[in-house]
Each structure stands twice: as structure tokens, then as C-alpha cells.
Amino acid sequence: MSEPVLQFRGVQFGYQAAPVLRGIDFDVEAGSITAVMGPSGSGKSTLMALAAGLLMPDAGAVHRCSTRLGMVFQDPALLPWRTALDNVAFPLIALGLQKRERRERARAMLANVGLSGDDAGKYPRQLSGGMRQRVALARALVIEPDLLLCDEPFSALDALVRAELWRILRGIHARSGLTMLIVTHDGPEAMQCDHLAILSAGHIEQFGTPAEIAHHPVSDVVRTFVAASTGR
Numbered sequence: 001m002s003e004p005v006l007q008f009r010g011v012q013f014g015y016q017a018a019p020v021l022r023g024i025d026f027d028v029e030a031g032s033i034t035a036v037m038g039p040s041g042s043g044k045s046t047l048m049a050l051a052a053g054l055l056m057p058d059a060g061a062v063h064r065c066s067t068r069l070g071m072v073f074q075d076p077a078l079l080p081w082r083t084a085l086d087n088v089a090f091p092l093i094a095l096g097l098q099k100r101e102r103r104e105r106a107r108a109m110l111a112n113v114g115l116s117g118d119d120a121g122k123y124p125r126q127l128s129g130g131m132r133q134r135v136a137l138a139r140a141l142v143i144e145p146d147l148l149l150c151d152e153p154f155s156a157l158d159a160l161v162r163a164e165l166w167r168i169l170r171g172i173h174a175r176s177g178l179t180m181l182i183v184t185h186d187g188p189e190a191m192q193c194d195h196l197a198i199l200s201a202g203h204i205e206q207f208g209t210p211a212e213i214a215h216h217p218v219s220d221v222v223r224t225f226v227a228a229s230t231g232r
């Protein structure tokens with residue numbers, strides 16, 4: 001078994017008095033893709049914010065063995081006054097790279113996510129939603145992260161574009177072995193990940209491989225999820 005890049009140990013969290021997450025215990029293994037699924041309000045985005053270190057647990061601990069963190073959200077949050085290329089090159093400024101090198105790396109990364117040289121010169125408002133999300137993905141990947149956190153990255157897109165972006169993500173994973181933790185509502189795609197965490201009302205209902213979860217669902221919540229994701 002690979003070393004975990006991310007460990008949740010007895011994590012508990014609430015925004016004010018109301019607890020949102022409790023008893024969160026699972027590992028994200030190096031080189032794996034782990035999907036997080038759960039109903040709206042079950043605490044998925046909160047879990048991701050804890051994974052990123054943007055929130056601190058009230059109890060328990062999140063251990064992260066990562067030096068470069070990439071993040072992608074449902075909203076691509078691109079800088080509107082910069083071209084796609086310059087949006088992707090932007091995080092490389094902090095790494096101290098020269099402009100020419102930044103642009104070369106950004107161009108290569110845009111090509112990796114399927115955007116042409118023409119598209120690279122366009123501003124966000126000139127791009128479709130799917131293209132904007134490709135730019136956001138390229139911006140997260142250009143720093144060569146050792147952990148990629150994605151919070152419903154493709155949820156706002158139509159089914160065809162979503163499938164294409166999953167294909168790109170899986171291609172990148174196959175080539176680089178990048179560790180990924182992804183919140184998704186896409187059951188069939190989640191069933192193709194290495195591990196699956198099913199969140200319900202602030203706790204992990206079940207964690208395991210898709211096969212374990214499909215063959216030994218621990219509760220009705222999980223059974224419903226498996227039926228929706230596999231058509232069983």
C-alpha cells in the first residue's frame with residue numbers, strides 16, 4: 001500500500017455552534033484518485049477546505065504530506081483582464097520563473113488540457129464554460145502540484161464536456177501519478193476512482209474501493225448511491 005499524502009484523524013468541525021463534520025477518518029494514498037460524494041449540505045466543501053488547510057479542525061487532525069497544492073473549484077475564478085495563457089502563467093511568478101519560461105510552461109499545460117494556441121490568447125469572456133474550466137485546471141497543474149484538490153470541478157458543465165474533462169484528468173493522472181481528491185456528483189465517474197468516501201450528514205458513511213462499496217454497502221444511504229451510480 002502507498003504512503004498517504006493526506007490523513008484525516010478523528011476530524012470534527014463546526015462553523016459556529018452547529019457541528020458540520022464529525023469523526024472523519026480516512027487516508028488519501030499517494031498516486032490515487034479518491035472521490036468524495038454525498039448529498040448537498042453533507043459537508044463536502046468543508047472537508048476540502050480542511051484538506052487544503054483553509055480551515056482548522058475543532059478536534060482531531062489533518063496531516064498533509066504535500067509541498068505544492070493545486071486546487072480547482074466549480075467556479076474557475078479566472079482573472080478577467082488576463083488571457084488564458086497569462087492566467088495559467090500567473091502562479092509561476094511566485095516560483096520566481098522568468099516571463100519566457102512561465103509562458104512556455106503555461107502554453108504546454110494548456111495544450112495538455114486540450115486548448116490550442118489560438119485559445120491561449122483569448123480572454124475568459126471569449127471562452128466557453130468548458131474551456132474556462134480547462135484553463136482553471138491548467139492553472140492548478142502548471143505548478144506541478146503533488147496533491148490536487150477538486151471541489152465539483154465539472155458540475156456546472158454539460159455531460160459531454162464533463163466526460164471529456166474527466167478523460168483529460170485521468171490521462172494526466174496516468175502520466176504523472178498525481179494524487180487527487182475530488183468532490184463530485186458524477187456517480188459513474190466516481191465508481192472509476194481508486195477510492196470513494198461517501199459522506200452523509202457530516203460523517204463518512206463508508207470509505208473503500210468502488211468494488212468494496214458496490215458489493216458490501218453498509219447502509220441504505222450507500223445502497224442508494226450505488227444504485228444511482230451503477231444502475232443496479
Ligand SMILES: Nc1ncnc2c1ncn2[C@@H]1O[C@H](COP(=O)(O)OP(=O)(O)OP(=O)(O)O)[C@@H](O)[C@H]1O
Nearest residue numbers: 015016020038039040041042043044045046047183
Ligand atoms: N461559512 C459558513 N458559515 C456557516 N455555515 C456554513 C458555512 N459554509 C457552510 N456552512 C454549512 O455547513 C454545512 C455543510 O456545507 P458544505 O458546503 O460543506 O456542504 P456540501 O456537501 O459541500 O454542499 P453542496 O453539495 O451543496 O455544495 C451546510 O449546512 C452549510 O449551510
